[in-house]
Amino acid sequence: MTMKKRKIALVTGASSGIGRATAELLAKAGYQVYGTSRRGAEANGGAFEMLPLDVTSDVSVDAAVGRLLQLEGRIDLLVNNAGFGVAPAGAEESSMEQARSIFDTNFFGLIRMTRAVLPHMRQQGSGRIINIGSVLGFLPMPYGALYAATKHAIEGYSESLDHELRTRGIRVSVIEPAYTKTPFDANLLEPDAKLEEYREIRTAVNQRVKEVMATADLPDVVAEVVLKAANATQPKLRYTAGGLASRLRLLRKYAPAGLVDAGIRKDLRLDAARGVK
DSSP: OOTTTOOEEEESSTTSHHHHHHHHHHHHTTOEEEEEESSOOOOSTTSSEEEEOOTTOHHHHHHHHHHHHHHHSOOOEEEEOOOOOBOSOOGGGSOHHHHHHHHHHHTHHHHHHHHHHHHHHHHHTOEEEEEEOOGGGTSOOTTOHHHHHHHHHHHHHHHHHHHHHGGGTEEEEEEEEOSBOSHHHHTOBOOSSOOGGGHHHHHHHHHHHHHHHTTOBOHHHHHHHHHHHHHOSSOOSEEEESHHHHHHHHHHHHSOHHHHHHHHHHHHTHHHHTTOO
């Protein structure tokens, strides 16, 4: 991109992991990138600028978007990446407060950001919104119900929004990674209402997830797919990121439901953990 035509990108949750890898790759590809985090830190080696932003706060979202528009006058690309997860546990082991908290960040935070940038993209007659989803948005993981629910919500919201906006020159895409090595996965919140009933299976599933994470994709894999979606002349609604994600998408689409069900239980060793033959 020439400086005259340089596009402006805003990436939430860009202090580490997928967000940082995405912001760095977009900058390398010629975008003028602004990342965000709640602290607004600038530990990015100068590849992109950072703005303070808390996606759970209307005031913070409006201030960050307003600041970016003041600096650049437009927003061409929004990457909604900010989010957190709860360590594998039974669905009832998270309080209602924790359930509301994860939705407020992962889903309602995405909505806040989208609502903040859309008026400006509509006025421009162009724009891209890319939401970082997950394979758990189409293939739920047992003992990950709340996180999977937020990703299902992102899938539905994104598909509806893309239909609404494409005639206005704006497209929406969802990126669906599988396991990815990021600080996000290393710092999952513990469930805040643990029950002894789930202790054994919770321990077993956590151990299995750690085993799988040892061979997980790096954040760069996801960032490359974000760039592909951002630059596509005719962007798709959904993009899987990585070989495992692609295989799971095909499995979900073509395999019999019973086979998928059995495969999930076998992979997570659910029945073995409970002594089921």
